[in-house]
Amino acid sequence: MSVRVVVVGAGPVGTLLAIMLAREGMQVDLLEARTDSRIHDVYEGRSINIALSERGWLALSRVGADDAVRAVSLPMSARAMHDREGAVTLQPYGQPGEAIWSVSRAAVNEVLLDLADQEPNITVHFEAVLAAIDVPGQQASFTRPEHSDLKLSFDYLFGADGANSKVRRLLAEDHGAEVDVRRMGHSYLELTMPPAPDGSHAVAADALHIWPRGNHMLIALPNPDGSMTATAFLPDEGKNSFASLTDREAIESLFDRDFPDARPLLEQPVARFLGTRPSMLALAKVSRWVFGGRVALIGDSAHAIVPFYGQGLNCGFEDCRTFADLLAQHNGSWAPTLAAYEAARKPNADALSELAMQNFTEMSELSGQPEFLLQKTIERDFHRAHPELWVPLYTQVTFLPEVSYSEALAAGVRQQKIMDQVMALPWVADADRSADVQQFLLDLVTNHHQLNF
Numbered sequence: 001m002s003v004r005v006v007v008v009g010a011g012p013v014g015t016l017l018a019i020m021l022a023r024e025g026m027q028v029d030l031l032e033a034r035t036d037s038r039i040h041d042v043y044e045g046r047s048i049n050i051a052l053s054e055r056g057w058l059a060l061s062r063v064g065a066d067d068a069v070r071a072v073s074l075p076m077s078a079r080a081m082h083d084r085e086g087a088v089t090l091q092p093y094g095q096p097g098e099a100i101w102s103v104s105r106a107a108v109n110e111v112l113l114d115l116a117d118q119e120p121n122i123t124v125h126f127e128a129v130l131a132a133i134d135v136p137g138q139q140a141s142f143t144r145p146e147h148s149d150l151k152l153s154f155d156y157l158f159g160a161d162g163a164n165s166k167v168r169r170l171l172a173e174d175h176g177a178e179v180d181v182r183r184m185g186h187s188y189l190e191l192t193m194p195p196a197p198d199g200s201h202a203v204a205a206d207a208l209h210i211w212p213r214g215n216h217m218l219i220a221l222p223n224p225d226g227s228m229t230a231t232a233f234l235p236d237e238g239k240n241s242f243a244s245l246t247d248r249e250a251i252e253s254l255f256d257r258d259f260p261d262a263r264p265l266l267e268q269p270v271a272r273f274l275g276t277r278p279s280m281l282a283l284a285k286v287s288r289w290v291f292g293g294r295v296a297l298i299g300d301s302a303h304a305i306v307p308f309y310g311q312g313l314n315c316g317f318e319d320c321r322t323f324a325d326l327l328a329q330h331n332g333s334w335a336p337t338l339a340a341y342e343a344a345r346k347p348n349a350d351a352l353s354e355l356a357m358q359n360f361t362e363m364s365e366l367s368g369q370p371e372f373l374l375q376k377t378i379e380r381d382f383h384r385a386h387p388e389l390w391v392p393l394y395t396q397v398t399f400l401p402e403v404s405y406s407e408a409l410a411a412g413v414r415q416q417k418i419m420d421q422v423m424a425l426p427w428v429a430d431a432d433r434s435a436d437v438q439q440f441l442l443d444l445v446t447n448h449h450q451l452n453f
């Protein structure tokens with residue numbers, strides 16, 4: 001008899017996992033609390049835009065979903081940084097030809113749901129909300145508003161139910177796991193930048209736009225229909241916070257002061273601020289991902305992080321790919337696979353969580369500072385000349401899935417120590433001495449015994 005797997009949550013990670021397991025001959029029930037977004041507009045026309053990068057593409061290509069997702073995605077080769085005066089500086093993400101891809105989370109999810117529908121071994125249940133899990137009895141129950149409750153038996157169950165995971169809530173503490181769920185202290189609000197009158201994008205479509213303003217920022221990512229999805233990230237309380245922006249005047253003055261070039265391009269930003277509750281950013285960590293040898297967490301339910309490295313979903317997709325690889329390595333035997341999965345992924349998710357917090361500072365503060373831009377240029381030039389000696393941290397995380405998040409985090413610390421010495425040179429910004437700067441960096445790196453950058 002085939003192995004029966006229940007996957008709770010038909011978000012992008014749960015759906016990808018279900019497809020991978022079904023193709024290994026398992027019988028999969030995929031359960032989703034919401035209604036089917038392909039039939040009813042559950043997102044009310046709005047969905048988070050995701051920057052997809054190599055780790056995500058690699059996992060999607062495993063199930064043949066990459067072409068369909070790429071067809072609804074747009075490449076972004078650079079960060080376009082807008083200063084308060086409206087000047088724009090382009091910061092390439094990598095070498096020519098390298099890009100991250102903008103796609104709505106709903107679109108990725110729907111491509112995967114279409115694929116899941118074609119798998120004879122998958123049964124998808126919408127509007128089925130997890131109520132309880134009996135691990136020793138190997139049963140899970142779900143409530144359904146339109147139907148009677150559902151009870152399913154399983155050999156294994158995955159919690160792919162997102163940052164606010166009920167699987168985690170029901171099981172972690174009872175199984176001796178430490179759970180740390182926190183608010184970041186910032187929230188976000190989605191805004192729309194409609195197409196220009198000629199149908200083109202209102203700002204360059206091949207870039208991720210950022211208006212960095214210290215403890216708050218605005219970003220905008222392109223959509224295939226000519227619109228841009230913009231997101232304002234603000235602290236919950238204090239200066240420039242959502243709590244302080246309660247009347248029209250305060251919101252208008254924030255936009256006029258901080259985002260003057262973006263304001264006329266956005267669809268009623270002030271009304272949207274006044275009429276919409278912002279969504280909070282939450283972090284979740286749990287010390288164990290596998291419970292009772294039968295239940296495991298995957299995706300955001302295991303590791304909700306702040307979104308500032310553009311890696312949350314990429315990491316969740318990598319979880320799925322790693323799990324499938326490990327299952328194959330262990331000849332389909334679940335007990336060693338589950339142990340190896342937790343051991344392989346948990347340290348990487350922790351490392352990514354740290355990288356993502358660091359990148360908030362980079363995006364919201366540093367990306368607007370000349371010294372930071374200079375450092376990035378020096379690193380990029382050095383990488384181009386000596387790719388075997390130096391790969392920038394962003395490149396390792398975004399374009400090199402063979403480098404784990406933990407390895408990238410450690411390499412980033414070593415690199416920053418070296419770059420601190422370079423940036424301390426009194427003549428570092430002298431354009432006539434850029435060759436000397438490169439030589440100084442080469443000497444430093446060589447003296448560090450070529451530490452596998």
Ligand SMILES: Cc1cc2nc3c(=O)[nH]c(=O)nc-3n(C[C@H](O)[C@H](O)[C@H](O)COP(=O)(O)OP(=O)(O)OC[C@H]3O[C@@H](n4cnc5c(N)ncnc54)[C@H](O)[C@@H]3O)c2cc1C
Pocket residue numbers: 008009010011012013014031032033034048049050051052105128129130131160161162163165166188231298299300301307309310311312313314315316
């Ligand atoms: C503003 C923002 C920007 C982001 N940008 C990026 C980016 O650029 N790149 C990137 O890689 N990631 C990004 N992310 C992160 C990304 O959105 C998440 O990592 C990703 O959605 C996680 O997928 P998931 O399937 O694990 O969880 P989710 O997408 O949260 O899906 C979980 C599913 O489970 C369902 N569910 C929940 N509870 C139950 C229940 N009790 N019973 C049944 N079903 C249930 C939910 O309805 C949902 O469909 C961003 C996130 C935010 C908030």
